[in-house]
Amino acid sequence: MICPKCKRKYEDDMPKCLWCDAPNPNYGAEDSPENESEPEIKPETPKPETEPTKGHSHHKSKEPGLKIFWLALLIGYTGAHCSSSGRTLRGALYLIFGGLTYKIIYLILRNNGLTIPAAVGAIAFVGYAVIVFLFLKDVWKIALGKYRNRKTGKKYESKSWMPALALIFTIIHAVMLNFNGYSTYEIVWNNGERVTAKMKLAVEDYMLAQKNYFEQTGKIGDAKTIQYMDLSVKWNDNFLYSMAGNGLRVEYMTNYHCPYETEWLIHPILHNGVLDWEITLPQDSRCNEFAHQLVSLKESLSNVPKESEPAASTPELDEGVDGVGVVPDTTQHGDSL
Template sequence: MICPKCKRKYEDDMPKCLWCDAPNPNYGKEEIPEQDTAPVVATSAAPIKKATEKQVEKPSRPHSHHKSKEPGLKIFWLALLIGFTGAHCSSSGRNLRGALYLIFGGLTYRIIYLILRNNGLTIPAAVCAIAFVGYAFIVFLFLKDVWKISLGKYRNRKTGKKYESKSWMHALALIFTIIHAVMLNFDGYSTYEIVWNSGERVTAKMELAVEDYMLAQKNYFEQTGKIGDVKEIRYMSGSVKWNGQFLYRMDGNGLRVKYMTSYHCPYKTEWRIHPVLHNGALDWEITLPEDSRCNEFAHQLVSLKESLSNVPKESEPAASTPELDKGVDGVGVVPDTTQHGDSL
């Protein structure tokens, strides 16, 4: 302790200065300030620590939520528009699944089909049925992926994060699901026609179309006494008519039927039906393809040709029947010299 009066130093516990007897102002008060200040420091530090902990926790929540999602627009459009190619699977780290989509999703089969068709090769009907089953299964799988993406449940295998979804994705997913369901029904019915009973339902379409043409030509001939083209007999308004797997085209006054697929019979195989006049009566000349498979495929038209060769026309005189049979050798086709001389 330093004396405030004489400025000399003495012990702190002395009641007065040893040199000038001045009283010690701090005598008996040494412990009071220490007891008052200690609690003040402890209480003021506690709130500061709690406030800093709250400030650290708040920004961490939105930061972690932002990183848990991948942008979903690209993957959604890939799955919606070209899902059968497996592009969205490869983009999300599912390479094997994407390859299976590409092989069995219809694109690969259509490319192979076009190559075989344009090279004149015939495809068995069983291949068509198997291809349709594979295509229908892939359509179901990629539509399932579309719905998972639209619901925000589709995950990226590379990052382990789910893709973001938008509210409008549900409407597009529903619309495209309905469209693909309708298309599958049409494709399924077409496949059924090709496969069932060796394509008999497809052949029946051609038979009905040919019978309609022959009936229209017969009615026109009875009214006018002439042979008319397909427009005059009102068989079809244009020069081309499409009916399922067949294309019908004018061939002078006759009709040309062309096969437009490769199942059972080569692509662009043709059947021709020409009206001719013989002794003033209407007769028919039918040209069949040389391929025996096509003749089996069009067995109704083959039967029609055989029936025309065996049944004499009512308008022909009875005396002319033996001469006709002798001239055509039982085939039922008018010789070329007679056709060019009497036909219109």
């Protein structure tokens, strides 16, 4: 504090100047009740009264269901509709076990010449069947307005035409599932015995058609000439049949038991004017074990004697005194000494 009279400095809390005894004008001014400031109290604003919300009242409004319905209907096995509705984990499981992931792995292994155990194919089919059932169930929930978005908690709005379309696709998937199940059963059961048996029948049909044509014309014909196939290529389950010249090429189009695009060749040849057959088997022993019917067919054809080959002649026997056959001596002896 600076004294207003003598202009000297002294402490602020002193009642008067230390040098000239002039009173301190600021002494006691801070302690006066007039200068004390009381904190302002703001009046509380009353909160508006809200009515108690009823349970599940947020489900009254619905989200548009067209997008998620088409996702489930067309590519439900990928889990796209689950991921779109906040069910990420379920969508990932659909994607892994719904057949798409296995199909990609299958194609990679197939195109690199690797085989897949048939048991793996059976397990993959079971997983695919379960996912088909689950995503068709989702389709019906969406079509009936009962499918809920996990993120918002709202249900999806359905349309009147959705159940009819869901029924059509359910029938289609049921037929496809039945077909795939039967194909899996054939390729898995008894090392694919049923599949290769059909392949042998197709080969025998070709050989019979070629034989009938040869007996009529004395020539070997192509597929159209012998009326074996209307086109140059045809399918039969897991095999592709095509003409290799006048012969038949059989290609394996999957990679269960045997590598992809393994070939069997059946060629007709003329042997001294007689129709004969040459069957070329793959070098892979797994394929020969798989298609053992063609191995047996080749062995049976090799054991059939050729019609043009003369039978081995045996010398005529002379009857001796006792009726015992004696082979005549035809050797020429020189002069005895």
